[in-house]
Amino acid sequence: xxxxxxxxQRIAKEVKNGQYINLxxxxxxxxxxxxxxxxxxxxxxxxxxxxIGPFPTEDQIDPDLINAGxxxxxxxxxxxxxxxxxxxxxxxxxxxxxTILGAMEVSxxxxxxxxxxxxxxxxxxxxxxxxxxxxxxxIVAMQHCSRSGESKLLPECSLPITGIRCVKKIVxxxxxLEISPAGGFILxxxxxxVTVEEIxxxxxxxxxxxxxxxxxxx
Amino acid sequence: MINKTVxxxxxxxxxxxxxxxxxxxxxxxxxxxxxxxxxxLEKDIxxxxxxxxxxxxxxxxxxxxxxxxxxxxxxxxxxxxxAEFERQLLSGELEVDLIPQGxxxxxxxxxxxxxxxxxxxxxxxxxxxxxxxxxxxDGKMYxxxxxxxxxxxxxxxxxxxxxxxxIFKGTARNFNPIMAAAGKICIAEVEELVEAGELDPNQIHTxxxxxxxxxxxxxxxxxxxxxxxxx
Numbered sequence: 443x444x445x446x447x448x449x450x451q452r453i454a455k456e457v458k459n460g461q462y463i464n465l466x467x468x469x470x471x472x473x474x475x476x477x478x479x480x481x482x483x484x485x486x487x488x489x490x491x492x493x494i495g496p497f498p499t500e501d502q503i504d505p506d507l508i509n510a511g512x513x514x515x516x517x518x519x520x521x522x523x524x525x526x527x528x529x530x531x532x533x534x535x536x537x538x539x540x541t542i543l544g545a546m547e548v549s550x551x552x553x554x555x556x557x558x559x560x561x562x563x564x565x566x567x568x569x570x571x572x573x574x575x576x577x578x579x580x581i582v583a584m585q586h587c588s589r590s591g592e593s594k595l596l597p598e599c600s601l602p603i604t605g606i607r608c609v610k611k612i613v614x615x616x617x618x619l620e621i622s623p624a625g626g627f628i629l630x631x632x633x634x635x636v637t638v639e640e641i642x643x644x645x646x647x648x649x650x651x652x653x654x655x656x657x658x659x660x
Numbered sequence: 661m662i663n664k665t666v667x668x669x670x671x672x673x674x675x676x677x678x679x680x681x682x683x684x685x686x687x688x689x690x691x692x693x694x695x696x697x698x699x700x701l702e703k704d705i706x707x708x709x710x711x712x713x714x715x716x717x718x719x720x721x722x723x724x725x726x727x728x729x730x731x732x733x734x735x736x737x738x739x740x741x742x743a744e745f746e747r748q749l750l751s752g753e754l755e756v757d758l759i760p761q762g763x764x765x766x767x768x769x770x771x772x773x774x775x776x777x778x779x780x781x782x783x784x785x786x787x788x789x790x791x792x793x794x795x796x797x798d799g800k801m802y803x804x805x806x807x808x809x810x811x812x813x814x815x816x817x818x819x820x821x822x823x824x825x826x827i828f829k830g831t832a833r834n835f836n837p838i839m840a841a842a843g844k845i846c847i848a849e850v851e852e853l854v855e856a857g858e859l860d861p862n863q864i865h866t867x868x869x870x871x872x873x874x875x876x877x878x879x880x881x882x883x884x885x886x887x888x889x890x891x
Contacts, residue, residue: 488761489687490831497890505690505882506818506830512688513888523830525837525865526687526713527769530762534781553785563746564758566738571788572762575781606785 444615444633444658449583451476451660453542453613456581462486464533464573466543467511469583473542484518486538488569490529493521510569530569534576541577543570545584545609547599550647552609552621554582555601567604574605586614586644593646595619595627617641618658619649626650631658661856664824664874669699672847672873676700676812679707679732683768683813683839684722687713688885691832692721693816695849695877701728709733711768711808713761713835715745720883726754735808737761741885760788763805765838771807772841772870780805813843816877817866820850821857824871825864833865840870849877 444452446469454476457463464486465471474494477483485494487509494509495516502516509515517523532538547555554574557567574580587593595612612619618631626648629641634657642649666672673696676682686692701724708731715734716723725731727744733755739745748754759767760782770778779802783789793804815836818829826848828836840846848866853876 487831489690490834497888499890503884503887503889504830505884506832508688508690508831508884508886510687511886512690513886514884515888523828523833525833526761526765526835527838530765534762563750565740566736566758567760567788568738569761571760571786572780572782575784576762603786 461539463540468544470542493518545582549599552607555599558602574608582612586616595645661823666873669695673699678705680811681709683810684712685815685836687834693814696814707732711735715739767808769838771809777806810843813839813846817850819852823856824868826866837866845872848874
């Protein structure tokens with residue numbers, strides 16, 4: 443099984459040179475640590491920054507410069523700043539190439555739930571609904587199962603939906619899967635040491651297994 | 661040039677009544693109008709509807725207005741990190757309207773720009789779509805969303821001049837410029853107020869036409885929610 447950092451490391455392999463990328467809170471934020479130095483990419487923060495740099499040193503901290511997770515950040519070379527309407531304009535307008543975010547559940551047709559648990563305090567969807575409704579390329583980073591061992595890859599989401607038919611790829615602690623346009627999770631890779639049988643048991647939605655499933659390479 | 665200067669936060673918010681609709685700039689605690697929030701706390705008003713991306717934290721920002729029970733309703737996209745907010749919401753003392761962040765921003769922008777409604781893909785197929793008109797464009801579904809306007813919008817800028825022109829710094833810009841345009845009366849507090857003519861017109865983010873009152877703020881705390889440093 444992969445650690446959170448290994449999930450991030452595997453997702454970083456999906457990043458291509460020249461992409462503008464929005465990283466969600468949690469595991470997605472870690473992806474930035476694993477993007478190879480030879481790739482030129484720009485990270486977008488929906489609170490109004492293109493070109494997120496590394497976290498600041500103590501003496502670089504600027505309270506007027508935070509990411510969407512409200513963490514202090516720096517600006518990369520060549521970055522730009524803008525207001526919230528412009529920020530979501532670039533998101534909805536399809537100018538951001540890749541969105542990586544966490545999820546509570548994903549369904550076999552690519553629906554995602556990640557904003558609300560009935561009966562629990564509702565904190566809000568933030569920018570998640572705008573991001574999933576707009577991006578052409580959405581990768582989900584999450585654990586394959588909930589803490590209580592329930593599969594998070596389902597025939598249909600049981601929690602309130604954030605967006606419909608939008609997820610393209612999922613990287614979990616057990617596997618890399620793609621959403622089939624016809625419905626179903628296509629198993630592409632296994633985490634080191636995890637068997638296809640184990641992934642089958644942990645996947646409640648339709649799992650599509652074609653041929654030999656390779657182990658992930660980092 | 662029309663002089664928009666008022667003396668301080670107290671004078672700027674003096675005529676804000678109970679039961680009105682306010683917009684407040686800021687994302688998290690970055691770029692919030694600290695001085696005006698303090699001045700509002702001194703007033704004896706209630707029943708406010710506040711449009712703001714977040715609701716502050718328990719002891720800072722809009723959280724202070726909530727604690728004093730001045731707020732009837734919040735219109736926001738994300739309201740975590742606030743225990744008093746949660747208590748009031750669960751007890752029914754506070755209403756909250758949660759809106760996707762990009763839809764919130766565009767509704768505010770539309771309000772300031774005279775566009776009564778627009779179609780957006782955010783929220784299609786979710787509970788946000790309930791009761792809303794939807795329409796297909798080029799094979800994809802979109803929801804009809806309407807503009808948001810306020811009686812007062814309260815914004816915070818880095819620099820401003822007596823004509824109301826504003827320049828923001830870093831990600832403290834966020835909702836501030838669009839809210840400036842969407843309030844009938846926009847109050848701007850700035851870290852540095854200069855005479856008209858001293859700011860480079862090429863660098864202005866918010867033209868003075870949107871701003872009715874401006875003052876030099878004092879004692880900015882600029883609290884950090886998630887102090888994160890490189891190892």
